[in-house]
Amino acid sequence: MVESICRVCGLDEDDERWSRSGGAQYVICSCCGAESGVDDLDLKWVRDYRSKWIAAGCAWFSPEERPADWELDRQMGGLPAAWR
Ligand SMILES: [Zn+2]
Structure with a gap:
């Protein structure tokens, strides 16, 4: 399955982050x-990265991409269960 949702923050940018065959595409998330x-090789890495990012205030990596009505909780609601 192609993964386009960021494992850390749940942002879906339609970029292919992981290919169908499980190959990393080295896409940098605009959000986290x-x-x-x-940064997302396994659940521990994902959770560590997420904790640091949230503790630092959830700043967008590319602030110009941030929707005006952005909400972390809503975005994280789209995270696959395996990456929560
Ligand atoms: Zn992200």
Whole structure:
């Protein structure tokens, strides 16, 4: 299955972060800045990265991409159960 949802923050940018065959595409998330294949290799890494990002105030990596009505909880609601 192609993964387009960020494992850390749940943002779906339609970019292919992980290919159908499970290959990392090294896409940097516009929201949390995590790079697929680097910061999201397993659940522990994902949770560690997420904790640090949230503790630092959830700043967008690319602030110009941030929707005016953005809400972390709503976005994280789209996270696959395996990455919560
Ligand atoms: Zn993200």
